[in-house]
Amino acid sequence: xxSYDPRTPSRRPLDYVxxxxxxxxxxxxxxxxxxxRRKVLDxxxxxxxxxxxxxxxxxxVIATDxxxxxxxxxxxxxxxxxxxxxxxEAGPAELAFVRADQIDLAVSVWALSLxxxxxxVFRQVHxxxxxxxxxxxxxxxxxxLTADPDDPTRVVQSWTTDDPIGxxxxxxxxxxxxxxxxxxxxxxxxxxxxxGGPTPVTLLARARRLGA
Numbered sequence: 001x002x003s004y005d006p007r008t009p010s011r012r013p014l015d016y017v018x019x020x021x022x023x024x025x026x027x028x029x030x031x032x033x034x035x036x037r038r039k040v041l042d043x044x045x046x047x048x049x050x051x052x053x054x055x056x057x058x059x060x061v062i063a064t065d066x067x068x069x070x071x072x073x074x075x076x077x078x079x080x081x082x083x084x085x086x087x088x089e090a091g092p093a094e095l096a097f098v099r100a101d102q103i104d105l106a107v108s109v110w111a112l113s114l115x116x117x118x119x120x121v122f123r124q125v126h127x128x129x130x131x132x133x134x135x136x137x138x139x140x141x142x143x144x145l146t147a148d149p150d151d152p153t154r155v156v157q158s159w160t161t162d163d164p165i166g167x168x169x170x171x172x173x174x175x176x177x178x179x180x181x182x183x184x185x186x187x188x189x190x191x192x193x194x195x196g197g198p199t200p201v202t203l204l205a206r207a208r209r210l211g212a
Contacts, residue, residue: 015057040060041106042108048076092124113168143201144202146159187207
């Protein structure tokens with residue numbers, strides 16, 4: 001599997017969302033756009049790079065992570081960059097503290113690969129996101145997760161496995177679109193991106209919340 005770790009993106013400054021290998025900076029601006037005065041929910045914030053980057057661009061950010069050490073690191077990064085972010089130690093489907101219909105944009109960078117049940121997450125996110133608001137999710141591509149680390153052209157595990165590979169679950173583009181559709185979101189962007197190799201490594205989808 002790729003050595004990319006979304007919890008510690010390599011590039012600086014923190015003024016963009018690094019969605020994963022193969023997704024360059026202009027993808028961020030195309031799928032997210034202007035974040036000034038928008039209320040953003042970062043699901044699985046890790047060490048805070050996405051949350052801090054969006055706050056630096058004028059967003060009002062709520063960030064969650066189930067790992068207390070990651071939340072502590074994210075708080076420290078926010079303090080270092082002098083931005084105000086509301087942090088919660090919580091999983092991506094544990095959103096009772098977020099009022100309904102108040103989020104303009106929800107973002108998750110690779111964190112939902114740690115979750116088996118996408119439907120449960122998106123049901124909670126649907127409650128929080130206002131009608132017409134968006135969710136942008138990136139995941140490690142199944143081709144990356146199931147490939148032989150020494151020979152990425154060779155698949156060593158089935159894409160249809162229900163068992164996690166390491167700590168991550170395999171979510172295909174079909175799984176992602178289906179989960180969004182079941183929870184009343186409409187997918188308007190779907191990307192599968194390479195990063196110099198023979199197979200895609202990053203899967204990204206943007207979906208709009210339907211309903212009044």
